[in-house]
Amino acid sequence: MDLAMKNICILVSGTGTTLQAVIDAIAGGKLDARISEVIADRECMAADRARKAGVKTVVVRRGRNFQSDLMKEMENSCADFFLLAGFLSILDAGIIERFRNRIINTHPSLLPCFGGKGFYGMRVHEAVIESGAKFSGCTVHFVTEEIDGGPIILQRVLQVDDVDTPETLENKIHAIEHSAVLQALNIIISGNYRIVGKRVIVA
Structure with missing residues:
Protein backbone atom coordinates (compact mmCIF):
# COMPACT_ATOMS: atom_id res chain seq x y z
CA MET A 1 0.00 0.00 0.00
CA ARG A 100 -10.30 21.27 12.77
CA ASN A 101 -10.39 21.55 8.95
CA ARG A 102 -10.49 17.77 8.60
CA ILE A 103 -14.25 17.13 8.69
CA ILE A 104 -16.17 17.52 5.43
CA ASN A 105 -19.94 17.81 4.95
CA THR A 106 -22.39 18.34 2.10
CA HIS A 107 -25.45 20.58 2.13
CA PRO A 108 -28.24 20.58 -0.49
CA SER A 109 -28.20 24.30 -1.28
CA LEU A 110 -25.83 27.03 -2.38
CA LEU A 111 -24.53 28.15 0.99
CA PRO A 112 -24.75 30.55 2.70
CA CYS A 113 -28.30 30.63 1.31
CA PHE A 114 -30.79 28.21 2.88
CA GLY A 115 -28.37 26.95 5.49
CA GLY A 116 -28.04 27.02 9.25
CA LYS A 117 -30.26 25.84 12.07
CA GLY A 118 -33.49 24.26 10.85
CA PHE A 119 -32.38 23.94 7.24
CA TYR A 120 -32.01 20.25 6.51
CA GLY A 121 -33.54 17.64 4.22
CA MET A 122 -36.76 18.58 2.49
CA ARG A 123 -37.01 21.82 4.48
CA VAL A 124 -34.18 23.22 2.37
CA HIS A 125 -35.90 22.50 -0.94
CA GLU A 126 -39.25 23.77 0.31
CA ALA A 127 -37.61 27.06 1.29
CA VAL A 128 -35.87 27.36 -2.09
CA ILE A 129 -39.14 26.83 -4.00
CA GLU A 130 -41.03 29.26 -1.77
CA SER A 131 -38.35 31.92 -2.22
CA GLY A 132 -38.69 31.93 -6.00
CA ALA A 133 -34.96 31.33 -6.46
CA LYS A 134 -34.04 30.35 -10.01
CA PHE A 135 -30.91 28.43 -9.06
CA SER A 136 -29.95 25.99 -6.35
CA GLY A 137 -27.38 23.22 -5.99
CA CYS A 138 -25.14 21.65 -3.40
CA THR A 139 -22.19 22.74 -1.32
CA VAL A 140 -19.28 20.71 0.06
CA HIS A 141 -17.65 22.45 3.02
CA PHE A 142 -15.49 22.00 6.08
CA VAL A 143 -17.38 21.64 9.35
CA THR A 144 -17.08 24.36 11.98
CA GLU A 145 -19.04 25.29 15.09
CA GLU A 146 -21.25 27.48 12.90
CA ILE A 147 -23.91 25.24 11.35
CA ASP A 148 -23.32 25.10 7.57
CA GLY A 149 -20.89 27.99 7.98
CA GLY A 150 -17.52 26.35 7.37
CA PRO A 151 -15.10 27.15 4.53
CA ILE A 152 -16.61 26.18 1.16
CA ILE A 153 -14.60 23.67 -0.86
CA LEU A 154 -16.83 23.66 -3.94
CA GLN A 155 -20.38 24.13 -5.15
CA ARG A 156 -22.46 22.69 -7.97
CA VAL A 157 -25.23 24.82 -9.48
CA LEU A 158 -28.41 23.81 -11.26
CA GLN A 159 -31.50 25.61 -12.50
CA VAL A 160 -34.76 25.56 -10.57
CA ASP A 161 -37.45 25.07 -13.20
CA ASP A 162 -40.93 26.56 -12.92
CA VAL A 163 -42.42 23.07 -12.68
CA ASP A 164 -40.09 21.95 -9.90
CA THR A 165 -41.48 20.84 -6.57
CA PRO A 166 -39.44 20.29 -3.41
CA GLU A 167 -39.42 16.59 -4.29
CA THR A 168 -38.17 17.02 -7.86
CA LEU A 169 -35.58 19.56 -6.73
CA GLU A 170 -34.33 17.14 -4.10
CA ASN A 171 -33.91 14.44 -6.76
CA LYS A 172 -32.05 16.79 -9.10
CA ILE A 173 -29.63 17.89 -6.40
CA HIS A 174 -29.13 14.36 -5.12
CA ALA A 175 -28.02 13.40 -8.64
CA ILE A 176 -25.09 15.86 -8.56
CA GLU A 177 -24.02 15.45 -4.93
CA HIS A 178 -21.93 12.32 -5.36
CA SER A 179 -19.69 13.76 -8.06
CA ALA A 180 -19.35 16.95 -6.02
CA VAL A 181 -18.21 14.97 -2.97
CA LEU A 182 -15.68 13.01 -5.02
CA GLN A 183 -14.27 16.17 -6.59
CA ALA A 184 -13.98 17.80 -3.18
CA LEU A 185 -12.21 14.76 -1.74
CA ASN A 186 -9.74 14.80 -4.61
CA ILE A 187 -8.99 18.45 -3.88
CA ILE A 188 -8.44 17.79 -0.19
CA ILE A 189 -6.38 14.65 -0.78
CA SER A 190 -4.12 16.52 -3.22
CA GLY A 191 -3.27 19.08 -0.55
CA ASN A 192 -3.18 21.77 -3.23
CA TYR A 193 -5.43 24.21 -1.47
CA ARG A 194 -5.44 26.80 1.28
CA ILE A 195 -8.16 28.12 3.54
CA VAL A 196 -8.69 31.88 3.61
CA GLY A 197 -11.55 32.86 5.87
CA LYS A 198 -14.58 30.99 4.58
CA ARG A 199 -13.05 30.20 1.22
CA VAL A 200 -11.02 27.23 0.09
CA ILE A 201 -8.65 28.38 -2.64
CA VAL A 202 -7.45 25.62 -4.93
CA ALA A 203 -3.92 25.96 -6.27
Whole structure:
Protein backbone atom coordinates (compact mmCIF):
# COMPACT_ATOMS: atom_id res chain seq x y z
CA MET A 1 0.00 0.00 0.00
CA ASP A 2 1.20 3.52 -0.78
CA LEU A 3 2.32 4.98 2.55
CA ALA A 4 1.34 8.44 1.31
CA MET A 5 -2.23 7.36 0.61
CA LYS A 6 -4.74 9.34 2.66
CA ASN A 7 -7.14 7.62 5.02
CA ILE A 8 -10.78 8.67 5.09
CA CYS A 9 -13.22 7.84 7.87
CA ILE A 10 -16.85 8.07 6.79
CA LEU A 11 -19.64 8.76 9.28
CA VAL A 12 -23.07 7.43 8.32
CA SER A 13 -26.65 7.03 9.53
CA GLY A 14 -28.75 6.08 6.51
CA THR A 15 -28.78 4.27 3.20
CA GLY A 16 -25.14 4.91 2.35
CA THR A 17 -25.38 5.98 -1.29
CA THR A 18 -22.59 8.54 -0.83
CA LEU A 19 -20.49 5.94 0.96
CA GLN A 20 -21.04 3.57 -1.97
CA ALA A 21 -19.99 6.28 -4.42
CA VAL A 22 -16.71 6.67 -2.53
CA ILE A 23 -16.18 2.89 -2.37
CA ASP A 24 -16.78 2.61 -6.12
CA ALA A 25 -14.52 5.58 -6.93
CA ILE A 26 -11.64 4.05 -4.96
CA ALA A 27 -12.17 0.65 -6.60
CA GLY A 28 -12.26 2.32 -10.02
CA GLY A 29 -9.07 4.29 -9.47
CA LYS A 30 -10.86 7.64 -9.45
CA LEU A 31 -9.96 8.43 -5.84
CA ASP A 32 -6.47 7.81 -4.48
CA ALA A 33 -7.46 7.12 -0.90
CA ARG A 34 -8.38 4.37 1.53
CA ILE A 35 -11.47 4.13 3.75
CA SER A 36 -9.87 3.36 7.10
CA GLU A 37 -13.17 2.98 8.90
CA VAL A 38 -16.90 3.62 8.73
CA ILE A 39 -18.62 4.87 11.88
CA ALA A 40 -22.40 4.62 12.18
CA ASP A 41 -24.56 6.03 14.97
CA ARG A 42 -27.07 3.19 14.46
CA GLU A 43 -27.43 -0.02 12.53
CA CYS A 44 -28.32 1.04 9.00
CA MET A 45 -28.00 0.13 5.34
CA ALA A 46 -24.81 2.18 5.10
CA ALA A 47 -23.16 0.04 7.77
CA ASP A 48 -24.20 -3.07 5.84
CA ARG A 49 -22.68 -1.63 2.64
CA ALA A 50 -19.40 -1.01 4.43
CA ARG A 51 -19.23 -4.52 5.86
CA LYS A 52 -20.03 -6.00 2.46
CA ALA A 53 -17.13 -4.02 0.99
CA GLY A 54 -14.79 -5.35 3.67
CA VAL A 55 -14.42 -1.99 5.40
CA LYS A 56 -13.97 -1.87 9.17
CA THR A 57 -17.32 -0.75 10.57
CA VAL A 58 -18.09 0.42 14.09
CA VAL A 59 -21.47 1.42 15.53
CA VAL A 60 -21.30 4.14 18.18
CA ARG A 61 -24.83 4.43 19.49
CA ARG A 62 -26.29 7.65 20.80
CA GLY A 63 -26.33 7.78 24.55
CA ARG A 64 -24.95 9.52 27.60
CA ASN A 65 -21.31 9.29 26.47
CA PHE A 66 -21.95 9.48 22.76
CA GLN A 67 -19.73 12.48 21.97
CA SER A 68 -16.74 11.20 23.94
CA ASP A 69 -17.16 7.68 22.55
CA LEU A 70 -17.42 9.11 19.03
CA MET A 71 -14.27 11.19 19.46
CA LYS A 72 -12.33 8.16 20.69
CA GLU A 73 -13.45 6.10 17.70
CA MET A 74 -12.61 8.91 15.28
CA GLU A 75 -9.13 9.05 16.81
CA ASN A 76 -8.81 5.27 16.58
CA SER A 77 -9.63 5.40 12.87
CA CYS A 78 -6.25 7.04 12.15
CA ALA A 79 -8.00 9.04 9.44
CA ASP A 80 -6.55 12.07 7.72
CA PHE A 81 -10.03 13.33 6.88
CA PHE A 82 -13.61 12.61 7.88
CA LEU A 83 -16.65 12.69 5.61
CA LEU A 84 -20.15 13.14 6.99
CA ALA A 85 -22.24 11.11 4.55
CA GLY A 86 -25.83 11.36 5.72
CA PHE A 87 -24.67 11.44 9.34
CA LEU A 88 -27.61 12.66 11.42
CA SER A 89 -25.90 13.22 14.77
CA ILE A 90 -24.60 16.69 15.62
CA LEU A 91 -20.88 16.92 16.40
CA ASP A 92 -20.05 18.86 19.53
CA ALA A 93 -17.49 21.66 19.72
CA GLY A 94 -14.83 19.37 21.21
CA ILE A 95 -14.87 17.05 18.21
CA ILE A 96 -14.87 19.93 15.75
CA GLU A 97 -11.90 21.55 17.49
CA ARG A 98 -10.00 18.26 17.73
CA PHE A 99 -10.34 17.66 13.98
CA ARG A 100 -10.30 21.27 12.77
CA ASN A 101 -10.39 21.55 8.95
CA ARG A 102 -10.49 17.77 8.60
CA ILE A 103 -14.25 17.13 8.69
CA ILE A 104 -16.17 17.52 5.43
CA ASN A 105 -19.94 17.81 4.95
CA THR A 106 -22.39 18.34 2.10
CA HIS A 107 -25.45 20.58 2.13
CA PRO A 108 -28.24 20.58 -0.49
CA SER A 109 -28.20 24.30 -1.28
CA LEU A 110 -25.83 27.03 -2.38
CA LEU A 111 -24.53 28.15 0.99
CA PRO A 112 -24.75 30.55 2.70
CA CYS A 113 -28.30 30.63 1.31
CA PHE A 114 -30.79 28.21 2.88
CA GLY A 115 -28.37 26.95 5.49
CA GLY A 116 -28.04 27.02 9.25
CA LYS A 117 -30.26 25.84 12.07
CA GLY A 118 -33.49 24.26 10.85
CA PHE A 119 -32.38 23.94 7.24
CA TYR A 120 -32.01 20.25 6.51
CA GLY A 121 -33.54 17.64 4.22
CA MET A 122 -36.76 18.58 2.49
CA ARG A 123 -37.01 21.82 4.48
CA VAL A 124 -34.18 23.22 2.37
CA HIS A 125 -35.90 22.50 -0.94
CA GLU A 126 -39.25 23.77 0.31
CA ALA A 127 -37.61 27.06 1.29
CA VAL A 128 -35.87 27.36 -2.09
CA ILE A 129 -39.14 26.83 -4.00
CA GLU A 130 -41.03 29.26 -1.77
CA SER A 131 -38.35 31.92 -2.22
CA GLY A 132 -38.69 31.93 -6.00
CA ALA A 133 -34.96 31.33 -6.46
CA LYS A 134 -34.04 30.35 -10.01
CA PHE A 135 -30.91 28.43 -9.06
CA SER A 136 -29.95 25.99 -6.35
CA GLY A 137 -27.38 23.22 -5.99
CA CYS A 138 -25.14 21.65 -3.40
CA THR A 139 -22.19 22.74 -1.32
CA VAL A 140 -19.28 20.71 0.06
CA HIS A 141 -17.65 22.45 3.02
CA PHE A 142 -15.49 22.00 6.08
CA VAL A 143 -17.38 21.64 9.35
CA THR A 144 -17.08 24.36 11.98
CA GLU A 145 -19.04 25.29 15.09
CA GLU A 146 -21.25 27.48 12.90
CA ILE A 147 -23.91 25.24 11.35
CA ASP A 148 -23.32 25.10 7.57
CA GLY A 149 -20.89 27.99 7.98
CA GLY A 150 -17.52 26.35 7.37
CA PRO A 151 -15.10 27.15 4.53
CA ILE A 152 -16.61 26.18 1.16
CA ILE A 153 -14.60 23.67 -0.86
CA LEU A 154 -16.83 23.66 -3.94
CA GLN A 155 -20.38 24.13 -5.15
CA ARG A 156 -22.46 22.69 -7.97
CA VAL A 157 -25.23 24.82 -9.48
CA LEU A 158 -28.41 23.81 -11.26
CA GLN A 159 -31.50 25.61 -12.50
CA VAL A 160 -34.76 25.56 -10.57
CA ASP A 161 -37.45 25.07 -13.20
CA ASP A 162 -40.93 26.56 -12.92
CA VAL A 163 -42.42 23.07 -12.68
CA ASP A 164 -40.09 21.95 -9.90
CA THR A 165 -41.48 20.84 -6.57
CA PRO A 166 -39.44 20.29 -3.41
CA GLU A 167 -39.42 16.59 -4.29
CA THR A 168 -38.17 17.02 -7.86
CA LEU A 169 -35.58 19.56 -6.73
CA GLU A 170 -34.33 17.14 -4.10
CA ASN A 171 -33.91 14.44 -6.76
CA LYS A 172 -32.05 16.79 -9.10
CA ILE A 173 -29.63 17.89 -6.40
CA HIS A 174 -29.13 14.36 -5.12
CA ALA A 175 -28.02 13.40 -8.64
CA ILE A 176 -25.09 15.86 -8.56
CA GLU A 177 -24.02 15.45 -4.93
CA HIS A 178 -21.93 12.32 -5.36
CA SER A 179 -19.69 13.76 -8.06
CA ALA A 180 -19.35 16.95 -6.02
CA VAL A 181 -18.21 14.97 -2.97
CA LEU A 182 -15.68 13.01 -5.02
CA GLN A 183 -14.27 16.17 -6.59
CA ALA A 184 -13.98 17.80 -3.18
CA LEU A 185 -12.21 14.76 -1.74
CA ASN A 186 -9.74 14.80 -4.61
CA ILE A 187 -8.99 18.45 -3.88
CA ILE A 188 -8.44 17.79 -0.19
CA ILE A 189 -6.38 14.65 -0.78
CA SER A 190 -4.12 16.52 -3.22
CA GLY A 191 -3.27 19.08 -0.55
CA ASN A 192 -3.18 21.77 -3.23
CA TYR A 193 -5.43 24.21 -1.47
CA ARG A 194 -5.44 26.80 1.28
CA ILE A 195 -8.16 28.12 3.54
CA VAL A 196 -8.69 31.88 3.61
CA GLY A 197 -11.55 32.86 5.87
CA LYS A 198 -14.58 30.99 4.58
CA ARG A 199 -13.05 30.20 1.22
CA VAL A 200 -11.02 27.23 0.09
CA ILE A 201 -8.65 28.38 -2.64
CA VAL A 202 -7.45 25.62 -4.93
CA ALA A 203 -3.92 25.96 -6.27
